[in-house]
Amino acid sequence: VAIFCLDGSRCKRREDLECCDVEAVWIELVTSKKKSLLVCTIYRPGCKFFTNLSIMLENANKECKEILVMGDFNINYLVDCPNTRRMQSLSGESGPLQMIVEPTQVTQSTRTLINHIYTSSPDSLLESGCLDAGVSDHFWFMWSEWVGAPGSQNQVS
16 A cells, blocks of 8 residues: 655654554644644455454554555455444544545446545545546546635645
8 A cells, every 4th residue: 555645745654553463554644724634545455444444543643643544454345244333333423434425336236336535624635536437347436625714725636
């Protein structure tokens, strides 16, 4: 997993929020808002995933900053199953909300929603969704949100 930060952007790697058993990268994006934005990109391969994700989210929540977590969770939100319910309980009332609602992986015989974007500030999101780039059965997913002071033109995607 990786996160690309433009030259001149005010972001720093937050290894203190990462767990060694999870493929995840955390950064803090300093904005002109009062709060910084903690951004995580993640891939879910392992059996300790839910425990480690819970720990990472608890640590991030302690900082009282906006949180954005995105990645390939390999949990199909279009199907009611134990792993889907576990993710929904993690995002619960106080956790970040899952914003992607359309399939993110489409083949001739399947449609799944396994790439997720979670945000602690859904009102800050301008848009989120999927883009079919035609290079894989996984669609690209994107988000755009205001990062400036109210009334400014600053946004990040």
